[in-house]
Amino acid sequence: MKKAVLLFTVMGVLAGQAVAKEIKFVTEATYAPFEFMDAKNEFQGFDIDLARAICSEAKLQCSFHNQAFDSLIPSLKFRRYDVAIAAMDVTPERSAQVDFSDIYYENSAVFVAKKGAFEKPEALAQKTVGVQNGTSHQSYIQDNWTGKGVLSVPYASYQNAFLDMMNGRIDAVFADNAVAADWLKQHKDYALLGDKVTDTKYFGTGFGMAVAKGNSELLGKLNSGLKAVKANGTYQKIYDKYFAQ
Known part of the structure; x- marks a missing residue:
């Protein structure tokens, strides 16, 4: 009986220390200055820096992946990835397929x-x-x-x-x-x-991050992170890095 109790105790501790689920961001990295691959084949750009800042604020473990633009929404619907950030206009047609975060960039x-x-x-x-x-x-x-x-x-x-x-x-x-x-x-x-x-x-009202329909928990974390980086000045620093003349 003591062994069983010990086993359950150890399992409980391990569960509490489990590594957070990786949030997989997908983008189309040929779209400078929003997303592109640098000389070291690493993801860079306004969207990428913003996503990293949001992940830091929301305490999310995030990774980035590259795919053709017209396959981004299908990849979310099939749960291959968790979030698409790719200078994507929030339109009624797309909103019928996926859920969008708050607007993070006004577009033209x-x-x-x-x-x-x-x-x-x-x-x-x-x-x-x-x-x-x-x-x-x-x-x-x-x-x-x-x-x-x-x-x-x-x-x-x-x-x-x-x-x-x-x-x-x-x-x-x-x-x-x-x-x-x-x-x-x-x-x-x-x-x-x-x-x-x-x-x-x-072109909707601007760009938003997209998640699979009904993924309200993740969407809430993204919106909270976005709100935080706007409030603490990080968003403006990222914006100025890519768009200040």
Whole structure:
């Protein structure tokens, strides 16, 4: 009987000392400055730094994983990963499939083209515009510009879209404003075309972290961590690191 009591006692202690469950973040790491791989093949970017800060505040053990953007939501639904943080617009369509955290970044979209090639976006009629496959940008172009003769060309990553534009295979790229601004720093022969697009039907109210439907416990921890990093100044430091001019 004493052995049984001892066994249960030891098991109880071990259970109390169990390592916390690893929270697996998934992203699409070709989307600087939000997420990308550095020279050491390590995850970097605004989203990554923010997620690490949130994990620290929420006392979560977190890891990061890379996947194609159009597979992020399915991977959450099949419970392969716990959280997607990938500059993802919170839209009604996506909210029907996953649950989102509070907004952590206000978003807008822009056209990018070679300087002097077009006077305004309407001049892209009968031209090709690169978009990332599975994104709100792709939906926006297809729904609002296809009827005007604009052909959207899907890419697995914006790096490939920008590269094809430079090589003359497409005429323009439609992307997040911050992504375009980051790229334009190194490509002075290109510029924004027209005004920023902020259509809430496609770009929602900003970016959010996504979790599987019903995962309210994890969502609560993420929101608490986000609130804390905004309150203690960490969010602003991360923001300034990537977006301060």
